[in-house]
Amino acid sequence: MKMSKPEVIVHYKVPEPTLRRLPWYLAYAKLVLKEGEKYLSSTQIAKNIAVDASMVAKDLSFVNIAGRTRVGYNVADLVGILESFLGFTNSHKAFLFGVGNLGGALMHDNGLEQFGLEIVAGFDVKYELTGTSINHIPIHHLDRFAELQQQTGINIGVLTVPVERAQMVSESMIAGGIQAIWNFTPFRIRVPENIIVQNTSIYAHLAVMFNRLNAIKESEKK
């Protein structure tokens, strides 16, 4: 693949670690809202989810929300503003590539829609899947992707193909107009600079858990 320089280098305003932490604050604010509380301070958030208070305040400074001295943020406002800021209130349509175990599982997950993502079609190279559907989401042969992308303009792709196809399929995705790839494979795909990649390698977390459980078991033997 030619790695051409993007024409524009985009400078992102909000740091990625901030964007990854904001959903934690949102989750906590939703809980507090449900409990009937009216106000919530960044100190309270920090204390309850065990992160640094100054980090919470700094992270929230990127979001356009004003707190009141002493009482903090209005909880309902905080929930609404965070949801909208994070893009969870818009519907972002996406294609999914690779309708295997994990791909099929994600197509079953209606919860994604509450976070702004709607998978509208799955693509696979297996002819026996063509024309079928999962959870009312149609599955097409990968050959039809470019045509359907042109019709819809969809620019988000969920990558759930087997490891050995990850690089190749991601190149087809990009060639066909995908701008953001949500990569669920443990393969580190290489993409041009202007393509957004988020790696969600859920299996890597398993490796950490297994290792830690073993270490505890070993230490108990001593």
Added chain:
Amino acid sequence: MKMSKPEVIVHYKVPEPTLRRLPWYLAYAKLVLKEGEKYLSSTQIAKNIAVDASMVAKDLSFVNIAGRTRVGYNVADLVGILESFLGFTNSHKAFLFGVGNLGGALMHDNGLEQFGLEIVAGFDVKYELTGTSINHIPIHHLDRFAELQQQTGINIGVLTVPVERAQMVSESMIAGGIQAIWNFTPFRIRVPENIIVQNTSIYAHLAVMFNRLNAIKESEKK
């Protein structure tokens, strides 16, 4: 919850970032093996997955594998040793808590077994789910967890309950004998020091993608 000090502080030998990167090398080695290559050097791995070569060598130094000067590692050995080191070749049984959208989706994901995790039962508070199953995995009422934990000794729990129940359910999990929690909720659960938690907040990755796509769109307008 009482946060009692654990009796033993376990010092983990392998750093968490290393454990998270090793699956990347495994994925690449599997690809190379499929392509029929016999040997693979850490420099080659580094180049192909765009990470630093010295980091690859350092990470692999935690794994008991010897490379040959100039030619590198035997690929088949590397795959086998990494899979076993990461715990993917053993079957680790787990309980899942919260059979909602994401919980149900994970129960559909047979791919987890290839990475050493077998979900053997789901628990939920909804009585209408009790006695049903997903993908041949039985679903029980949460009330039965402690009893089934005692019978099986299962110590891994997958947490997929709604945000507002995350803290409470995790406390029941720990009280019932769960030692490692794979937390898929965006809620930052607070646990005693001796409990292992891995946070896989897939929705946080969505927030980053949406923000980046927006920033690109804004910059194109200018």
